[in-house]
Amino acid sequence: MARLAIGVDFGGTKVLASVVDVDTGKVHGTGKKKTAATDGPDELMQRIYGVARKAVEKSGAEMSEMTGICVGIAGQVDTERGILVGTANLSRSVVNLEMARLLREEFGIPAIIRNDVQIAAAGERAFGAGRGVDDFVVIFVGTGIGGGIVRSGELIQGAAGNAGELGHTTIDANGRICGCGGRGHLEAYASRTGMTRALWGEVRRGRASVITELLPDVNPADPAVPPIKSGVLQKAIDRDDPVVREVIEEGGHFLGLGLANVVNFLNPTRIILGGGVIEAVDAFFEAAVRETRKYALTYAGEEVEIVRAGLGDFSGVVGAAVLAAEAAEAT
Ligand SMILES: [Zn+2]
DSSP states (O other), X not given: OOOEEEEEEEOSSEEEEEEEETTTOOXXXXXXXXXXXXXXXXXXXXXXXXXXXXXXXXXXOOGGGEEEEEEEESSEEETTTTEEEEOSSSXXXXXXXXXXXXXXXXXXXXXXXXXXXXXXXXXXHHHSTTTTOSSEEEEEESSSEEEEEEETTEEEOOTTSOTTOGGGSBSOTTOOBOTTSOBSBTHHHHSHHHHHHHHHHHHXXXXXXXXXXXXXXXXXXXXXXXXXXXXXXXXXXXXXXXXXXXXHHHHHHHHHHHHHHHHHHHOOSEEEEESHHHHHOHHHHHHHHHHHHHHSOHHHHHHOEEEEOSSGGGHHHHHHHHHHHHHHHHO
């Protein structure tokens, strides 16, 4: 009989849940919902319950057949106690939330929580671009930038569960303010949020861009302007828009700087890049690869393999399910 588990990936803009066969990586059913930055703890848990139930229903299996559930979420996670300590992308009221306990009570199956990129790293390791490699780093570029580190085949969590937070490393000590409140962090330059701000800033300064045509309803002066979708960025590049190209090149440059630091510090065999903007916008991926090799120590920079994620949008849910099954069987 197939060993099934539920993987949930709670990101900045959507929450995705899948029932996954943890021996093959095959996805049997999926539920998906948008998330809102204003969500409090109750809304957050209700969204997770909803998508998880939907995934089980679509898979044709029963909740009681699930080995366990794991939720990966962008934020600080106490994996040991199953508590979401805090998160930069959601309401400030979501702190010290006992997610694992609430999930166990709701579904009656073993439950754990992890950081969102740690689950993606686990998915890529089990069934994606990390197969057969013992030392690699996974970096996901979305509304923020997260990273996961696999060393000698083990996912490194760090003392506080925050290993791999590349998005909050400093690349310009006097630079832009980051969503976390820090200054000059990579995420403020190379995430979709950071590049969106830079782009609308150029428009406000009077530069002409097709982006105003592609997104006619956006007011560039609105401080809460949402991150531009990757597909829209690629459309602007297809139309040879110089402003979008410049912002994408700049974002790729800064991502490359951050990755060069990773190469010099960890010397991984492979770097796996994921997220919509990496998948959809070739110019961004290419700039990041070029700049990584340029700024890294020569030999390490030449040797490191830089590839795109193998499971696309499903790295996180597949990895979460694998971790859920592993944790359930270890107890
Ligand atoms: Zn930050």
